Amino acid sequence: MGESEEKRSRILGIFFRMVKGEKISIRKISEEYEISTKSVSRYVNEIKNFLADYRELVGNTSLEYFPKEKMYQLKVDGFLQSAELVGLAKILVGSRALEKVKVLEIIQKLKEFTTTEDQKTLDRILLKELYHYEGVGHDCPDVLERVWQLTNCIRERKKLTIGYYKMNREKVERKIHPIAIIFSEYYFYLIANKEGDLSQNPVYFRVDRIISVMEHRTKFDEEELRKFDEGELRKKIQFMFPGEHQKIRFEFTGPSVQAVLDRLPTVKILEKKKGGYVIEAEVYGDGIKMFLLSQGSWVKVQKPEKLAVEMEEEITRMKELYHS
Structure with missing residues (x-):
């Protein structure tokens, strides 16, 4: 490897570590690469220049210096910070909405956005919770896939026929117009109007109990979507029990x-x-x-x-x- 190629690899390596959220110490990098601190400082300056020269491409991304620690960290608008990742992971585990395999898969993906050191921290603080994790019971094989399917049906205003297990475990079929999906108390809920119900009082279906979905070619009126406000419902409803x-x-x-x-x-x-x-x-x-x-x-x-x-x-x- 030539000198210029080696230099380029080092700069890209430093930049990649910054992108993952790692704080960079010039002294530690110089020891790791066995080069002078001046050389590392030049690499950091080249990264700074790149961010300044390509502002239209990188937006407000910048290098932030922490004098007490004598370290640099990449500040990226729109990137998740380690503290935010911990919060998301805790909410995910605490919701118990998904099966354990899916939770582990999502947390593993979230960890890719942070440093190796912070990944170890995340593993440590979630270890016992994940070991004892028990998701709520589901009737459909993949709740998130079902949520996504229904989301698209709402967007396209498709009329549906669903197979559904009621609370007493009776299996029924319902013809509906899907209008919203919300999450509450461990479960995803599909909010829908019944086909032919002129009152248009929405009914609620737990998504994990929807065992089949038949998508029809016919569409329902867009006015049904406009009339319903899931934000207003969330503010006023408790435990997703219907009523006046x-x-x-x-x-x-x-x-x-x-x-x-x-x-x-x-x-x-x-x-x-x-x-x-x-x-x-x-x-x-x-x-x-x-x-x-x-x-x-x-x-x-x-x-x-x-x-x-x-x-x-x-x-x-x-x-x-x-x-x-």
């Missing part, structure tokens, strides 16, 4: 009102009083009862009266279980 829109009011006397604020994005604190709060929120569906019941004696529903009565009846049924 309602405004609720309740007293909360628990130790952390922040937990309620986080769980119900539409919450308004109407009153702060001794021992608690009076809270109002807009919600969809009957899942709100599950959340309120999970708060035990910290919650007392005030409005609507129908919800307060349903809560009281449910608490009575629960009490009877312990006295039967």
Whole structure:
């Protein structure tokens, strides 16, 4: 290898390590390559010049210097940082939405975006979680592939006939117009309108229970997609239980009102009083009862009266279980 070719290989090697997120020490590189620190400094300057000369190509990519550590790091707009990778990996594992093999495969791909040292750190902090990882049960062979298939069907406004397992494990067929996919509480859900349902009240299907999809050539009206707002639904629905829109009011006397604020994005604190709060929120569906019941004696529903009565009846049924 000639001198110029060797120099080029070293510069590319340094640059590649920077691209992977590694911090570069001129002293350590000089020891590794057995060359002077001046030579390494020239290599770093050539990388700086390249980034400056090809700004249209590389965007705002630059070399950042950390004086205390005496190290350089490539700062790339749009690249995932190691801290972000850790966060994504933790969310992925914590969701339990995918089978273990798929989780390991995705994390391995994420690790390719970071340094060898940070890969070892990621391995270490995820070791026990991955060893004990148990994904939720699925009926379809590949949830992500099914999500992608349904996403394309939504984009193309295709009418579908799906084979589906209901909660009681009864197998049914449904003709639907798919309008959105959201993720909530361990599962992906397909939001759809039933074929021929003039009310166009959306129904929810767990994607992992969809065992077959027949795509029809006919398309549904684009207006169905425009009318539905999955962001609005996510703010107001709990545990993906369908039902009507309602405004609720309740007293909360628990130790952390922040937990309620986080769980119900539409919450308004109407009153702060001794021992608690009076809270109002807009919600969809009957899942709100599950959340309120999970708060035990910290919650007392005030409005609507129908919800307060349903809560009281449910608490009575629960009490009877312990006295039967």
